[in-house]
């Protein structure tokens with residue numbers, strides 16, 4: 001196997017080292033290309049650009065493989081839980097029983113918000129988008145923990161990471177209650193992570209929310225399945241912001257903003273909107289698929305397609321199974337699930353989707369399951385953000401060991417040099 005590649009530009013020949021990852025992925029190292037040849041590479045949307053070497057998450061999009069720190073997503077989904085998996089992502093190894101207990105205790109210790117911070121919620125107008133509130137309040141955490149703005153060692157990182165992991169759930173639930181004008185519920189000291197989130201969302205002073213264990217398990221699974229996904233749009237944003245040595249709170253707040261868009265985390269809302277539209281307008285699945293294929297109206301089959309997976313998204317397979325189990329167990333008959341299944345069947349047999357290798361992604365079924373949990377649509381992407389938090393934290397810390405600020409270049413296509421004209425002389 002060659003360890004260099006040769007690039008010919010006119011008369012000039014350059015050798016590019018080949019970098020190989022632990023799973024045989026190969027990259028051409030072009031870091032000296034501009035200084036040696038005056039050329040840069042152009043890759044809009046970064047489909048062929050490896051921005052980092054990372055030891056956190058491995059995806060093989062052609063084979064439908066996803067692994068966190070070497071462990072298969074199927075294995076973790078079946079045997080682990082969100083908090084243990086978060087530990088794995090952040091610190092690289094599965095915890096011992098003592099480490100897991102220590103981490104859980106730390107999360108319990110840090111789950112409350114400072115009373116002052118709670119006032120921020122009242123300043124947002126009614127019906128503020130929860131993703132905006134989440135991102136703002138996460139950023140505001142940096143005002144409350146000035147001692148953690150510069151992380152000097154693992155201990156400080158652990159403090160900051162645990163504070164964010166613990167508080168993001170509280171902030172997310174508060175953003176929902178603020179929308180409703182409801183009182184703010186305190187986190188419960190004895191409830192586990194996912195159950196505590198449901199308590200924060202739905203308990204009333206006179207009525208503590210007691211969810212079915214299946215629902216708690218399904219929510220925990222949703223968090224786990226979203227926990228990391230290598231260099232996607234929001235994670236790259238977190239790393240990019242972190243590369244300027246911006247603090248962890250502000251960097252993950254930026255991640256929330258990137259996740260918000262409908263082509264990324266917001267797709268789970270768009271999927272349910274699409275399923276509702278099909279139902280309300282009494283559209284047949286095949287006529288909707290025809291609209292997608294004809295592209296005129298710019299309609300996409302939301303929850304289908306992925307930049308990396310050109311095969312089944314393994315998370316979608318797991319979430320679909322969980323969705324069916326939860327709905328059956330709770331005896332919920334959701335017509336949107338039937339429409340989703342029919343859409344999947346029709347699309348997977350259609351040449352348009354086959355040719356383009358478009359398969360259901362994680363968002364295709366997550367909305368249906370979140371509806372069954374009683375989570376309002378506006379909170380779907382917030383749930384994704386809670387799940388993705390350990391991944392962002394791990395990726396930020398890995399990036400913080402690097403010394404270079406991220407600063408891509410561009411090919412300029414605007415006007416060439418021109419001279420300023422006073423306004424009265426302009427045509």
Ligand code: ACO
Pocket residue numbers: 045262263264265267292299300301302303304305306307308356358361362363
């Ligand atoms: N429905 C219909 N056509 C699609 C879809 C879709 N969901 N996704 C891609 N295509 C088509 C494109 O129109 C294009 O067709 P063309 O070759 O005729 O021009 C081709 O497939 C390639 O599409 P790109 O947009 O170039 O693929 P890209 O990798 O840039 O986009 C993305 C990936 C953004 C996820 C896209 O598939 C999409 O918009 N999907 C719907 C939104 C969605 O579900 N997002 C969630 C992604 S998972 C996540 O973030 C957690």
